[in-house]
Amino acid sequence: MPPITGRILDALESMKKGAPALIDIYAGVTGDPSIGFIAPIFAVQDDGVSEAIGLIIGVRLVSDEL
Numbered sequence: 001m002p003p004i005t006g007r008i009l010d011a012l013e014s015m016k017k018g019a020p021a022l023i024d025i026y027a028g029v030t031g032d033p034s035i036g037f038i039a040p041i042f043a044v045q046d047d048g049v050s051e052a053i054g055l056i057i058g059v060r061l062v063s064d065e066l
Contacts, residue, residue: 003029008057011038018042018052025062033062 004012007026015021021038028034036059040052 004057008036008059011036012055012057023059028059028061034059035062036060 007023011021011023015038018040020040023036023038025033025035036057039056039058041054041056043050043053
């Protein structure tokens with residue numbers, strides 16, 4: 001996992017509570033084009049009003065086919 005800085009940190013700070021977010025294409029740690037997403041994790045017995053208990057952050061290199 002790359003460090004949570006730059007575009008990833010910006011997306012975390014600007015995302016709405018409980019809403020997924022997309023991290024648009026950016027130059028990753030290695031300088032290669034990357035894209036990412038953030039998705040909230042809720043408790044199994046979620047009551048529908050609780051905040052997320054965690055986040056999943058995914059980052060993937062963008063291939064030439066894109």
